Amino acid sequence: MKIADLETFVVANPPPGRGGPYWVFVKLTTDTGIVGYGEVYGVPFHPRALVGMIEDVFERHVAGSDPFRIEHLWRVIYSSGFAQRPDPSVMGIVSGIEIACWDIMGKAHDKPVCELLGGRVHERLRSYTYLYPSSAADSNIAVRNDPDVAAERALQYADMGFTAIKFDPARPYTSFDPRQLSLETLSKAEAYVGRIREAVGDRCDLLIGTHGQMTPAGAVRFARRLERFDPLWLEEPTPPDNIPGMAKVAQKTTIPVATGERLNTKYEFAELLRRDAASILQMNLGRVGGLLEAKKIAGMAEAHHAQIAPHLFCGPIVGAANIQLSACSPNFLILEGIEDWTGFHADILKTPVRWEDGHIILSDQPGIGVELDEEVARANPYTGKGLQLKMLEHPA
Numbered sequence: 001m002k003i004a005d006l007e008t009f010v011v012a013n014p015p016p017g018r019g020g021p022y023w024v025f026v027k028l029t030t031d032t033g034i035v036g037y038g039e040v041y042g043v044p045f046h047p048r049a050l051v052g053m054i055e056d057v058f059e060r061h062v063a064g065s066d067p068f069r070i071e072h073l074w075r076v077i078y079s080s081g082f083a084q085r086p087d088p089s090v091m092g093i094v095s096g097i098e099i100a101c102w103d104i105m106g107k108a109h110d111k112p113v114c115e116l117l118g119g120r121v122h123e124r125l126r127s128y129t130y131l132y133p134s135s136a137a138d139s140n141i142a143v144r145n146d147p148d149v150a151a152e153r154a155l156q157y158a159d160m161g162f163t164a165i166k167f168d169p170a171r172p173y174t175s176f177d178p179r180q181l182s183l184e185t186l187s188k189a190e191a192y193v194g195r196i197r198e199a200v201g202d203r204c205d206l207l208i209g210t211h212g213q214m215t216p217a218g219a220v221r222f223a224r225r226l227e228r229f230d231p232l233w234l235e236e237p238t239p240p241d242n243i244p245g246m247a248k249v250a251q252k253t254t255i256p257v258a259t260g261e262r263l264n265t266k267y268e269f270a271e272l273l274r275r276d277a278a279s280i281l282q283m284n285l286g287r288v289g290g291l292l293e294a295k296k297i298a299g300m301a302e303a304h305h306a307q308i309a310p311h312l313f314c315g316p317i318v319g320a321a322n323i324q325l326s327a328c329s330p331n332f333l334i335l336e337g338i339e340d341w342t343g344f345h346a347d348i349l350k351t352p353v354r355w356e357d358g359h360i361i362l363s364d365q366p367g368i369g370v371e372l373d374e375e376v377a378r379a380n381p382y383t384g385k386g387l388q389l390k391m392l393e394h395p396a
Contacts, residue, residue, distance in 0.1 A: 001108065003065050003101075005029040006058040009372070010047040011315070011348065012382040018132060018338045019345065020389065022382035023315030024050060025372055028100040030067060036103030037372045039317035040096035041286025042262075042389070043089045047382055050093075057093050067101040070292050074098060078265075078289075091264040091289050098290025099321045099368065106367035113368055114327040117295050124359040125326050127337045128164035128207060129157060144171065145188075147195035154196045158203045161358035164232060164334055165200075166207035169193050170222065173211040174392040178239055180218040190225045197229040205232035205334075208255070211391075212239035212262075216248045223253035232334075233258035233280050233309075247277035256280055261311040264288050269297045273304045280333060284311040286318040291325060298329045307333035314388070316345045316353060320368040323353070327362055335360060348376050 009025040024040040024047055043050050061077050077094050078084060106113045114120045131153055133143045142149045150167065157165050169189035170181055181189075197206060208231045214222060219237035226234075234255040238245045240262040250257040258280035263269055264287050272278055281301050283294050298308050308329055310322035319337065326332045337355070338345050346352035350371040354361040363369040 001034070001067065002031045003028050003062055003067055004031045006055065006062070008051050008054055009374070009377040010051065010382045011377045012380045012384070013315070014344055014380065016132075018343070019312070019314055021384055021386055022047060022388065023317075023348075024096070025315065025317055025377065026054060026096040026100055027372070027374075028062075028067070028097065028104060030104060034104050034107050036067070036100035036107070036367065037317050037370075038096035038098065038100035038103065039286045039315050039321075040092045041284055041314045041318055043092040044387060045089065046385070046387065053089065054093050054096070057097070062097055067104045070098060070101055070290075073101070074289065074293070086263075086265040086268050088262075088264055088287060092287050095286045095288060095290045098292065099285065099317065102291045102321075102324075103367035110366050112327075112362075112364065112366060113291060113321075113324040114362075117291070117324070118328045120327040120362065121330050122327050122332060122362075124361050125323060125332065125335045126163065127335045127355065127358060127360050128166055128205075129162060129337055129339045130209070131157070131165055131167040132339060144168070147192045150192060151195045151199035154204065155199045158200050160340065161356070162204060163358050164205040164207055165196075166209050166235070166336075167196070168209040168211070170210060170213065172392050172396055173213045174394065174396050176395040177211075177213045178215045178218065178242075179213065179396065180215060181213070181222060186222060186225055189222065193226050193229050193231070206230075207232055207235065207258075209235045210237055212236050214238060216242070216245035219249045220252045223249065223255050227254050231255050235259065235282070236261070243271050243275055243277050246272075247275040250277055250279070258282055258309060260284075261287075261313075266293060266296050266300065270300060273300055273306060279306045281306060281308050282311040282336075283308070284314070284318065285321040285325065286314055291321055294325050295329070298325065298331060302329075302331045307331045309333045310335055312336040312338065316341070316349055316370065317368070317372065319345070319353065320370040323360055323362065324368055348373055
C-alpha cells in the first residue's frame, strides 16, 4: 500500500468560533482507495502559506510512501532541511499527516487506533470544558470578568454532568509576557475563583488556565492566592521556553502544574519531566508530532508518575486522535473538549463524538473513529486574514 494523494481543507469555524476561527484538515488517499484524515494545529502562518508548506512536505517525503512506516516517515520529515530539532511549523504538518496515516492503518485492519497502540484501558473518558457564555449572543466579557455570571455558568455545566471546568481568571496575555500581575488583578482572580468554588462546591474540579503570563515569582504569588480553593491544576504558569522557571513554581505550590499545549516532540517533554516541572502533560496531537509521538510522551510520563490531559482548542479531528491516545493510556487523567462536542464540532463530522454525563463514550469505528464531512468542509472555506490564535501586541 502506498500514499497516492493529498487534499487539504481550510475550514472556517462559524460564530461563536469555539476552537479557533479556522481548522486545517488533511486527507490522504492510498493507491488502494483507503482514506485517512488528520489535522494541523497552531502553525504561525496564514493558511494560504500553510497549505503550500503541507503540499511541499507531501511531495518531497510522503507521496509514494508506505503509511505503515510511521517511524521512518517521521524521522525523514523531522530531519528535513538539516533541522532535526523541535519546530512547531514542521511538527504541526507532521502531526496532521501522521494522524491521517494512523487513520489509514486502523481502517486497513478494521480496528480503532487505540487497539493498535496497546489496546484500550478505558471504556469512557472524563472530559472538561472551558467556561463559555451560555449562548452565542451572550458576551464573553461578562463570563470572563463577572464572578457571579461565571459562577452561574459553572453551575449550569455541573448540572449538564461536567465534573471539571477550566477558566482564565487573570487576563490578558500579551507578546510582552511574562510579567508580575498587579495586586488588583490578583485580587480579582482570587474573588473570581472563590465565587465559582462557592457555587459548584465539590461537584467540579477547577482548572486554572493561564498562558505563560507570569514570571516564576509572579506565578508563585498567584498560586498562593488560589491554593485554598484546591484547583486540580495551574496551567502553563510560565512561558513554554522557561522549563526551569516552571519547575520552581511546581516546587513552591500545592497546586499541580499542567503544561504542554505549546510544546512539541518527546524531546521537549523529556526536559519537562526531568526537571519535575509539571505533573500533568497537555500535549496537542495536532502540534506535538502525532499519535505515536504522543504515546511515547505518555509512556515517559507514566515512568515519572505523571498524567496526561490532551489539549484541544482546534477541530474535532485532533479531538478524535486525543480520544484514541487517551483510551490506551493508563495514566490518562481528563480530556479537553469544546463543551459537549455539539455545534459545528458535530456538523463537520459524519457521525459526532458521543458525549454523555461528563464523559466521552468510545467508538468502535476503525481508524481515529470519525470521518470528516467533506461537503460541510467545502461549504465553509476560511476567507479571513487572522491567525488561529493571537496575543495582544502591546504590554498589559
